[in-house]
Amino acid sequence: MSAKDKILYFIWLHRTGLTVGALGLVLGFYPLFQDNPYFLGISNLIGIYLIVTIGLNLFIGYAGQISLGHAGFVALGAYGSAILTADLGWNPWLALIIVALLVGLAALLVGIPTLRLSGHYLAMATLGFNIVIYTILIQWDKITGGPSGFAGIPPLSVFGMPIDDELRFHYVIWPLAIIFLTLALNLVRSGLGLGLAALAQNETAASALGIKVSRAKIQVFVLSAVLASVGGSLFAHCFTFVNPHSFSIFTSLELVTMVVIGGLGSVWGSLFGTALIVLMPEYLEFFETYKDIIHGLILVVVLTVFPQGLISGLRDMARLKILQRRDIAQH
Amino acid sequence: MQSFNDFMQFVFSGLTNGSVYALIALGFCVVHNTMGIVNFTQVDFVSFGGMLLYTSLFAVGLPMPAAFLGAIFGAALAGMLVERVGIRPSKTDNHLVLIFLTIGLSIILRGIMKILWGKNRMAVPPLTADKPVHILGATVLPQIIWILLLTLIAVAVLAWFFRCTSMGLCMRGVASNPTAAALVGLNVNRIKAVSFAIAGGLGGLAGVLITPITTLSYDVGVLLGLKGFAAAILGGFGSFPGVVLGGLTLGLLESFSAAYFSSAYKDVTAFGILLLVLFIKPQGFLGKGRH
C-alpha cells in the first residue's frame, strides 16, 4: 500500500466520522461568515426540523414503516414544554426531557397495538392520531390557547445565559442536531440497524433470522417520537410562541416529503431533504403561490426516477457503477 | 316526542355524512383492490367534483342535471389522468413508495385547484329546491334525500359492474391474483386506468352531493376524504358491503357523539373510535381474516 492508498483507506474507513466532523466545523464557523439573524434563523429552523426528520427516517426509511402523523408528536413536545415552562415555571431543559419521556411512553402505548398493523392501517392510525391531537389543540383553549396559539414561552438558557437570539440558538441547536445525527448514524450501522433494514425488506426472513420484528419496530417508533418531541420543544423555545397550524397533518406530510426526497434509508439524505424544503421558499420568489405544486412535483419526480429518494438513489447508482468498473478491471 | 324527533334528526344527519364517507371509501377500495395501494388522491377527487359543479353551473351556465353529470364525468377523467401521468411512469412495485407517490400527486392536485379556484370558500346550490320535508319527525332537506338515493344507486351500479360486466369480473380477477391475471392476458394497465376512473367518479359524486351542505373550497375533500379512508378501514378494506357499513357507522357515530357528547370534539371521537377498532379488530367489521 502506498502512502496515498493508506490515506485514502483511512478516509474510507472513517468516512462517517470525518463527514460528521467536517459538518461540525462548517457549522461552528458559519456564524463568523453569516451573522445576519434572518439567515441564522433559517439554518436554526433546518436544525430543528432535522432532529425530527432523522427520527422519522429511521422509522420510514430504515424500518420501512409509514407514519403520516409525526407532527402530532412534535405538537406534544412543543405544547408540553410550553405548558410546563410558561404555566408551571419549570426549567426548560428539565421540561424538554420529561416531555420527551412522556411522549415516548405515549408512542409506546400507541405503537404496541398499531405496529401489528401493516401499510395502510398504520397510515390511517397515524393520521387519525395527528387529527385527534390537532383538534384537541384547537378546542381545549383554556390550556392550549386555542386557534390563536400559545404565547409567552420562555427561551432556553445555558448556565444562566438566556438563549434569546439567533446566534446563541445556533450554538445550541446544531450541537444537539449533530449529536442526534451521530447517534442515528451509529444505530443504522449496528446490528439493530441491520435488523431494521432487513425487516423492511422481508419480515418473514428477518423473523426467521432471530429478529424480533414487533419489538424492533416499536423501539424505532418510540425513538422517532422522542426525537419529534425534542424537536417540538426546541421549536417552542426558539419562537416563544406556538400555534396549532404548525402541527396539522399537512406538516406531517411535509416532514414525510423531507424524508422521502432526501432518501429512504439515508441519514444524510434527511439533512439534504430538510434543508431543501426549508430553503426553497427563501430562494424562489414565486414560491408562495406555487408552493404545493412544487413540493408535490419534487416528491413525484424524485420517487418516479429514484424510488428510494434522491440521495439514496444517487448513492446506490454510484456504488453500482464503481462495483461494475471494479469487476471489469478484474476480468 | 321531542327527543325522538331529535334522535331521528341525528340519524338522518349521520346517514347523510355516512353515505358520503361510504362513496369515498368505495373509491379507496376499488383502487386498493386492483393495485394494492392506498390512493390519497381520492380526497382531492371530492373537492374536484364540487369545483367542477360550481364552474359548470356558474361559469359555463349549464343546467343542473348536465352540470351534475359533467362534474362526475370530469372527476372520473381526472382519476384516469392521475393514473396515466402520475402512477404509471413509476416502475417500482414497492407499496410504501407508491403510497408516497399518491401523497405527492394529492399535494399537486390541491395546489392546482388552489390556483384555479382560489382559496375562498364558495357556495354550491343543492340539486333541487331546498324546501324541507318531514320524515319520521325529522326535518329533512331534499338534498339529503338525493344523497341517500344516489348513494344507493351508485352502490347498486357498482355491484352490477363488478358482478355482471366482463371488465368488472376482470378487475376482481386482478384483485385476487395479479400475476395470474397478467398471465391469462388481462390488460392490467387498462384495468388500473378503469379503477382510477371509478374512484374518481365516486369521489366526484361524493363531492357534488356534499358540497351544497358543507361549503366548497379547494381542500374541502381532505377531512371528508380521510374520514372516507377511515370508513374503508372500519369496513375491512376490500369488502364492499363492509365498507358501506363502515361509512354509515362512522357517520352515525359522529352525528351522535356531536349531539350527545360534544360537537367541538366530534373529529376526536370519530378518529378515537377508529383507533380503538383498529386496536381490537384490525381487519375491520367484515374484513377477511389474516391468511
Added chain:
Amino acid sequence: MLSIDHLTKHFGGLPALNDVSFDCPAGRITTLIGPNGAGKSTLINCVTGVLVPDKGSVRLEGTEIGREPSYRIPYHGIARTFQNLALFPRLSVLENVLSGLTVEAETGFLKSIFRPPATRNHERRLRLKAMEMLDRFVLAGKADWPVGELSYGDRKRVEMARALVSGPRILFLDEPVAGLNAEESAAIGEEICRLRNLGLTILLVEHDMDLVMAVSDGIVVLDSGELIAQGSPEEIRHNPKVIEAYLGRMSVTA
C-alpha cells in the same frame, strides 16, 4: 435429534397435515418429498414457528419448540433457507450474510446508538466471520454488491451462506436447487453432503429426484397431509404407495 410427533394442522377445517410423525436423526440428511400440496411447506412452517400447529409436538433433543415464535427458532441452532429465496435485495451480499448472525449480534438499543468500543470490536469479529463464509461460497468478490443485482445462482449461494454463517446444528433447506441448472445443482448437492459429513443435521425439502436419491439418508413421503411412507432411498424407490402417489397424479396430468 429433531422429532416430530403427531403433528396436525388444519386450515379452515381442511387438514394440511394429519398426524405426521418422524425423526430427523443427528448427522443425517432427512428428505421430505411429496406431490404439490402434500403439506411439505406447512410442515416446515410449523417447525419454524411461522405457523402454530393444532396438535402434536416438535421436539429438539427433548425440548418442545413447536409453539415458539419464529424469531426464537434460530436461538436453538436451527437455520433455514426459503423456497423462493428470501433475501434482502437492497442490502449488500455481506450485509445479507451478516444478518444471519443476528443471534450473536449486539441488538441492545443503547449499545446500538452509542456503539462503545466493545460493541465495535464485536461487530468487526462478526464481519470477519461473514467474510470467511463468503470466501467459502466464492462470493468474496461480490461482498459489496447489492443482492438484487446478482444472478439467480449467486443469490441461492448467498442464502446458503446466510443460513450457515451462524454455525447451526440443524439446517432446513426448502428446495435448494429449484431453478438451478444441472451443474449448479450438483455443486449444491456436494455442498449438502459435505455439511452432513461435518456433522450437521439436515431436513431437506426437494422435488429434484436425482438430488434426493443421491444425498438422502432417509426419506419421508407426504401426500395430502398424510405420511404415506418413510425409509431409505432404496426402499422409497420401490414403495408401491409412493409410486402410486406420484404416478397416479402424473397419469392424470399427462
